[in-house]
Amino acid sequence: xxxxxxxxxxxxxxxxxxxxxxxxxxxxxxxxxxxxxxxxxxxxxxxxxxxxxxxxxxxxxxxxxxxxxxxxxxxxxxxxxxxxxxxxxxxxxxxxxxxxxxxxxxxxxxxxxx
Amino acid sequence: xxxxxxxxxxxxxxxxxxxxxxxxxxxxxxxxxxxxxxxxxxxxxxxxxxxxxxxxxxxxxxxxxxxxxxxxxxxxxxxxxxxxxxxxxxxxxxxxxxxxxxxxxxxxxxxxx
Numbered sequence: 001x002x003x004x005x006x007x008x009x010x011x012x013x014x015x016x017x018x019x020x021x022x023x024x025x026x027x028x029x030x031x032x033x034x035x036x037x038x039x040x041x042x043x044x045x046x047x048x049x050x051x052x053x054x055x056x057x058x059x060x061x062x063x064x065x066x067x068x069x070x071x072x073x074x075x076x077x078x079x080x081x082x083x084x085x086x087x088x089x090x091x092x093x094x095x096x097x098x099x100x101x102x103x104x105x106x107x108x109x110x111x112x113x114x
Numbered sequence: 115x116x117x118x119x120x121x122x123x124x125x126x127x128x129x130x131x132x133x134x135x136x137x138x139x140x141x142x143x144x145x146x147x148x149x150x151x152x153x154x155x156x157x158x159x160x161x162x163x164x165x166x167x168x169x170x171x172x173x174x175x176x177x178x179x180x181x182x183x184x185x186x187x188x189x190x191x192x193x194x195x196x197x198x199x200x201x202x203x204x205x206x207x208x209x210x211x212x213x214x215x216x217x218x219x220x221x222x223x224x225x226x227x
Binding site: 033035042043045048055056057058090092097098099100101102103104105106107108 | 144145147149155156157158159162202204205206207208212213214215216217218219220
């Protein structure tokens, strides 16, 4: 089985811009979760989608949003970028939602905001 | 809030020494998962523990889930340079109707050859 893929792998954006990241889960996985990883805060949960519905949401501002398509591919959008949004954004797919089963992570998108 | 505490934050060992990282939860967990992230890589799933007092082994790695299902440990016997990386524990937490897999801050393991 192909693993989780994320595009793009690297991005450089300017403050105030917006960005869209994409994630394709493992075939058959309907749950996609997004995480932000920074050296100071570690891995922080953004949100989870299951069968095109946002099932769970972390404690991030409304500038962070996402969606999931019928083929389970997911996108994450960050609007009005801030310097503090610089991070590695990871998506993970799993069979069930809510942390009930193992998650398979993609390689991540490294976002730099200048 | 609900969180997973992991200690130590860093551990430097000589190759061949043992290594242990501990994970403590503020609440009882339905399961606990362990992941490894190599430098420059992404987290990779290692194991999931579900039962109280469960012990699982993977070659030189031993995972334990506490009797109260609030703590867990990962022990590596005779570390090798290939064990270098950050080890995370993670547990599902609920709050305001939302469930999320919450990760500890991780233990970064360095192995000195």
